Amino acid sequence: MSARGDIMEEFTVEVVSVGNELLTGRVVNTNASWLADRITRLGGLVKRVTAVGDDVEECSAALKEALSRKPKLLILTGGLGPTFDDRTLESLSKAVGLELEVNHEALRMVEEKYSGDLTPPRFKMARLPRGGKPLHNPVGTAPGCAVEADATTVIALPGVPSEMKAMFDLHVEPLIAGRARGAYTYRIIKVTGIEESSIAPIVDEVMKMGRGVYVKSHPKRDAGFYINVEVSSRAPTIEEAKRNVDEACRLLRELVAKAGAKAEDA
Amino acid sequence: MSARGDIMEEFTVEVVSVGNELLTGRVVNTNASWLADRITRLGGLVKRVTAVGDDVEECSAALKEALSRKPKLLILTGGLGPTFDDRTLESLSKAVGLELEVNHEALRMVEEKYSGDLTPPRFKMARLPRGGKPLHNPVGTAPGCAVEADATTVIALPGVPSEMKAMFDLHVEPLIAGRARGAYTYRIIKVTGIEESSIAPIVDEVMKMGRGVYVKSHPKRDAGFYINVEVSSRAPTIEEAKRNVDEACRLLRELVAKAGAKAEDA
Numbered sequence: 278m279s280a281r282g283d284i285m286e287e288f289t290v291e292v293v294s295v296g297n298e299l300l301t302g303r304v305v306n307t308n309a310s311w312l313a314d315r316i317t318r319l320g321g322l323v324k325r326v327t328a329v330g331d332d333v334e335e336c337s338a339a340l341k342e343a344l345s346r347k348p349k350l351l352i353l354t355g356g357l358g359p360t361f362d363d364r365t366l367e368s369l370s371k372a373v374g375l376e377l378e379v380n381h382e383a384l385r386m387v388e389e390k391y392s393g394d395l396t397p398p399r400f401k402m403a404r405l406p407r408g409g410k411p412l413h414n415p416v417g418t419a420p421g422c423a424v425e426a427d428a429t430t431v432i433a434l435p436g437v438p439s440e441m442k443a444m445f446d447l448h449v450e451p452l453i454a455g456r457a458r459g460a461y462t463y464r465i466i467k468v469t470g471i472e473e474s475s476i477a478p479i480v481d482e483v484m485k486m487g488r489g490v491y492v493k494s495h496p497k498r499d500a501g502f503y504i505n506v507e508v509s510s511r512a513p514t515i516e517e518a519k520r521n522v523d524e525a526c527r528l529l530r531e532l533v534a535k536a537g538a539k540a541e542d543a
Numbered sequence: 544m545s546a547r548g549d550i551m552e553e554f555t556v557e558v559v560s561v562g563n564e565l566l567t568g569r570v571v572n573t574n575a576s577w578l579a580d581r582i583t584r585l586g587g588l589v590k591r592v593t594a595v596g597d598d599v600e601e602c603s604a605a606l607k608e609a610l611s612r613k614p615k616l617l618i619l620t621g622g623l624g625p626t627f628d629d630r631t632l633e634s635l636s637k638a639v640g641l642e643l644e645v646n647h648e649a650l651r652m653v654e655e656k657y658s659g660d661l662t663p664p665r666f667k668m669a670r671l672p673r674g675g676k677p678l679h680n681p682v683g684t685a686p687g688c689a690v691e692a693d694a695t696t697v698i699a700l701p702g703v704p705s706e707m708k709a710m711f712d713l714h715v716e717p718l719i720a721g722r723a724r725g726a727y728t729y730r731i732i733k734v735t736g737i738e739e740s741s742i743a744p745i746v747d748e749v750m751k752m753g754r755g756v757y758v759k760s761h762p763k764r765d766a767g768f769y770i771n772v773e774v775s776s777r778a779p780t781i782e783e784a785k786r787n788v789d790e791a792c793r794l795l796r797e798l799v800a801k802a803g804a805k806a807e808d809a
Contacts, residue, residue, distance in 0.1 A: 297757070297759065297775075298759070298761070298773065299576070299579070299592065300579055300583075300589040300590070300591070300592065301579060301580065301583045301589070301727070301729070301775070302575075302576045302577065302578070302579030302580025302581070302582075302583055302589075303580070303729065303773070304576070305571060305572070305573055305576040306571070306572055306575070306576065306592075307571055309568075309572070309594075310565070310568045310570070310571040310572065311568065312568070313565070313566055313567060313568030314567065314568025314569070315568070316568075317566075317567045317568055323566040323567070323568075324566070324595075324596070324601065325566070325593065325594065325595055325601070325605065326565065326566065326572075326593070326594040327591065327592070327593050327594075328575075328591065328592040328593075329590075329591055330590070331759070335590065335591070339591065342608060358739055358740075358760070358762070359739055359740035359743045360739065360742070360743045360746050360747075360759070360760050361743070361746065361747055361750065362746075362757075362758075362759050391740070396740060396741070398739075398740040398741075398743035398744070399740045402740075416764065417762065417764070418738075418739070418740065437761075437762050437763075437764060439764045439765075440764075461567065463567070463569065472684075473624055473625055473626065473664075473684070474624075474625035474657070474662060474664040474665045474668075474684065475662070475664075476626070477625045477626045477627070477664035478664070480626050480627065480628075481626075481627055484627065491563070491628075492628075493563065493564070493597070493626070493628050494624070494626050495564070495703075496624070496683065496703050497703075498682065498683070498703060498705045498706075499705075507564065507569070509563075509567070
């Protein structure tokens with residue numbers, strides 16, 4: 278896929294979201310889309326997003342599978358808290374074969390939050406896979422955790438969005454920014470007066486430009502029928518990605534006009 | 544996990560969502576949460592949700608992995624349309640080892656939409672894995688597809704939400720309703736004046752009731768700090784599930800009051 282993989286060695290990322298509420302549909306996985314947006318803008322390439330329940334077997338199986346695909350970074354969200362169902366680090370420990378043990382730096386972080394009053398549920402939050410590095414949580418109480426597993430850096434973040442976001446900024450963004458080398462941008466062109474099977478040859482034509490451009494049509498039926506054409510590019514620099522998108526959009530508009538349809542910025 | 548698996552033989556479901564836009568974060572995967580909500584209410588048990596890009600290798604690998612876990616139902620969304628990037632059926636064909644071929648019933652469905660004017664992109668939408676059953680799309684143009692693969696019924700639906708939802712109602716709901724035997728319900732109790740590590744023993748106490756009750760605490764920081772406690776139950780009938788949740792909520796409120804905190808319906 279030219280816009281997603283053939284330009285340079287990619288900084289590949291997988292996201293695993295943990296929580297029954299994602300599998301009953303009560304909660305929409307906006308954590309995953311927030312992360313995917315941020316990672317993509319930083320030049321990383323998200324290859325897969327997986328949601329599993331609060332179950333050690335299910336979660337550790339999903340983690341093992343993700344690790345077998347050797348992404349450079351694996352981000353987990355959810356299940357770091359003090360209650361019985363928070364079992365992400367137990368699952369991670371099982372997946373990477375590193376026993377859970379009390380981490381003294383993590384214990385110090387938790388102690389600080391509770392002025393030293395360490396009940397068992399609080400103590401639980403200080404148990405990390407052996408050799409794991411605790412990550413300061415500036416918003417809530419549970420520390421995050423970074424573990425090196427073969428080809429992959431695994432980062433576990435809480436599921437509470439405000440905590441997850443603050444910790445991403447603090448601990449994950451510098452890591453990606455330092456290692457990812459790509460840039461990504463996209464633009465949406467709204468096309469009316471043509472239907473999707475007739476825009477297909479136009480999309481093919483624009484794709485032939487190559488140069489890391491990817492074109493995808495999204496039919497919309499929310500207010501009459503139209504097609505949002507998403508033109509994106511991954512390139513070594515953001516300037517180049519923008520230039521690629523500009524050129525592709527110019528050609529797209531030209532071909533749409535030739536076909537007697539109308540193109541405008543969405 | 545008592546609320547998710549030990550009551551009866553479950554009607555297990557996996558969802559695989561296909562589309563680069565889910566991996567760049569441009570689109571939130573609301574299709575998956577809508578499906579999960581509907582499936583759960585119908586008594587099914589969603590075990591995993593996976594999002595992959597428009598890439599035959601990535602998608603067919605994810606499908607093979609999902610099939611190896613032998614869910615009763617595997618729902619795919621996205622990638623059925625006429626453009627080059629719509630490669631879900633090609634991926635499915637590869638995953639189940641059934642070649643893509645023109646399905647005459649599907650061809651008839653597509654022909655009807657275009658009054659017989661079959662351009663190559665339109666023709667493409669009528670190619671299904673051999674032996675697959677085309678599913679009528681009452682909203683858009685691309686037919687869906689049902690394929691039996693060993694222990695699993697695979698259903699491919701379009702990614703356009705209005706098409707996906709209409710086709711779920713038409714083709715998938717009857718299938719689940721006829722085969723799933725469980726019922727599910729939940730209630731959220733908002734608890735203030737206590738923090739999560741102190742509510743942990745209360746959650747444990749309520750969980751000890753057993754009877755298919757599952758209790759999960761979600762710390763919230765949107766308007767001051769509070770905890771949403773989600774009390775859910777899966778049971779053979781909806782009446783029983785509701786009774787379980789009622790009893791668990793009664794005990795929860797009692798224990799929260801004893802701890803000097805406040806519980807109210809969220």
